[in-house]
Amino acid sequence: MNALFKDRKNLVASVGVLALVVAILCVVIPQALTMRQPDLIHQGPGVTEVRKLSDFFDGIAGTSGDTEVYVLDSGKPGASALLLGGTHANEPAGYLSAVLFIENAVPATGKLYVIPTANASAMSHTDYMEGTPRRFAIDTPAGPRSFRYGSRATSPADQWPDPDIYVHASSGQRLSGSETRNLNRAYPGRVDGTFTEKVAFAITSLIRKEKIDITIDLHEASPEYPVVNAIVAHNRAMKIASIALLNLEMDDIPIGVEPSPTNLRGLSHRELGDATNTLSLLFESTNPAQGRLRGVINEALIVEGKDEMYLAAHKLGRLFVPFGPQGEPLKKRVARHISTTQAVFDAYASEMPERHVLVGAMPSYQELLDKGIGPYLQSPKTAAGAAPRAPQQLAEVPERRGLAQ
Template identity: 50%
Template sequence: MKKRVWTQRFFSPLCFLFLALIISFLAGQQFSRQRQPEPIYPSAGLTAQKKLSDYFPPISGTAGDTEVYIFEGQEAGGHVLIVGGTHPNEPAGFITAVVLTENISLKRGKVVIIPRANASAFTHSDPQEGSPQRFGLATPSGPRFFRLGSRLTNPVDQWPDPAIYINPSGQKLSGSEVRNLNRCYPGRPKGLLTERVAYGIMEVIRQEKIDLGIDVHESAPEYPVINAIVFHENSSELAALVSMTMEAYGFNLRLEASPPQLRGLSHREWGDAAGIMAVLLETANASHGRLKGRPSPALVVEGKDKFYTQAARLGRLFVAYPESGLPLKERVARHLAAISSLFQGLEEIYPEKGLRVEGIPEAREVLEKGLGAFLHPPKEASQKP
């Protein structure tokens, strides 16, 4: 009798405890995997691979340290910085940087690529959004999986947020923006983690003698600055030329001047603090927007969403949104075309700063063949979702 009472009293709690331990273990594995960066396979044209800490040693050993890939030709020319992954929930920026890293070589000039600018933000997703942790891209040799991170630095790495954030340029912002890399320029060498990452990127600009900085982003289709190039006033002629060139690729690219009063952003502070030409590229990403349906890897890759299609019919968007969606390959193709146009325009306006870059996939090829055709075949370990 006592044994039966003991069994009835403790069996169910023990079962629940055991189940909770299993769930905790599985969840812990998922969280742990977010800390494991997906491999990037640089092309044979790579000249050097460094870390951000090579330019700013205090970032070494932190979650903000990240890879820097350098491609340099034998002939002197312009120096260009391409930054992806400022906001890891904008995957076209990151994937564009990966495609370039895995394909290009240089005959003239120098291209520096930082694919995961905010490495910490790749290690978590936005709370209460239900965002997928990863998405896959098919290649001829199997799928490659990439993390879909957050707009902000992981609070595990930088916490707490202040009530009001006064960034290094003196602008007052919402407290959570203290973890937004694109509000923290030109950074603080002894600041919080995100500010130190921003300062490290400024050191890359200074030490590599960058002439043009390109920050690659995405935004929601209902956001007015969309399918656009945001430019510092010192880059206005280049931006206008690129906008015209993009028409030849079949892409409309809006011109958006960087507001002088909007501080802390790359297209403002790279120009003001470092004196380089600075632009930011935007394309439309439904998985980043507020009108979307259920978040999923398919939404990230295929870009199909019935709610955005309906919003487009109602005239609520700043970009056309067909029923076929705006797939990731189209968004990356747009960015690649814009970057190619920037290279061409730089040489046309400043012949001494020209670049000769080989291997950039043409937009038409990306649209026809898909992104997987321009990604390195995955190794076995990276095929697991």
């Protein structure tokens, strides 16, 4: 009798736990699935064509690795450049800088290709055990506009399981198994490789087929990471990186230049420069939301970049960049990426004046610091049929130092 009572009690408890789990899943799964929906990105006045990454390698067609490639063609001679945002989808300055180029830029010479979510799968989920918000909002004049905050790596829903050891295919370099889903360890990619290697191969194919002169991979890093507020350049791109550094320093934008290590394999700045004719560079800005020393991660930390723990670490001399009470706001990190991109284009043209990607109608570093990102984003209601904001007045493109026009 006692055993029967105990069994019934266990059964009731089990059914209760099961019901609780089902209830939690009913709330969590629909929320998680919203991350599979891409953010709206408006085609700005300079966009002449929107292609798919699978146009350059059909092995990713129909998968969540396929993504938009925005083309901004001036129709006039010049160089061609590729901007990659969202290689690591938890580094929002790269993603938003790409969005600002798509929604504002008007090239006067040359051709610009922009992929805002280079690893589209990584944008569809968050990192485990980190408690990161799935979204953050930027205030625009027409109201808040929401963007996804994703993960460093491809979603396990698209590539699973991880091996114990990830072996980089063309070099044999061995890394932790989780790096098998890191796009920036997968270059130059493989036709018959993993999901992530196929995405890398599609980007490499685009660079080859479109004869991209300059490739810039936009990233962020934590303040305790040694390479931060920096350009990492392939050896063939070191000269233009150094010229860009001088011009940025003259504009009071402190930045470092690091040569791409020859023995660190799979990264864009190494493999794309080795495997193609492009000049390959990677930028790092400072994102306290990524670091291990941070406190709670929330929308405020992502957007405003203020953190008491990093302030304390700075006072103890433990960081590689200055970190004050004003933090490292997203608008400043985006301003840094946009200014550095244009400084690299100008540096390239200072070597070959006829090969310029002269991009007008972009906000300046100071404008972004003063007004924030919001005024340069389209209305969040544009998707519902509202008229898109008029393009920024096409400001005269300032003559850069050292540029013979």
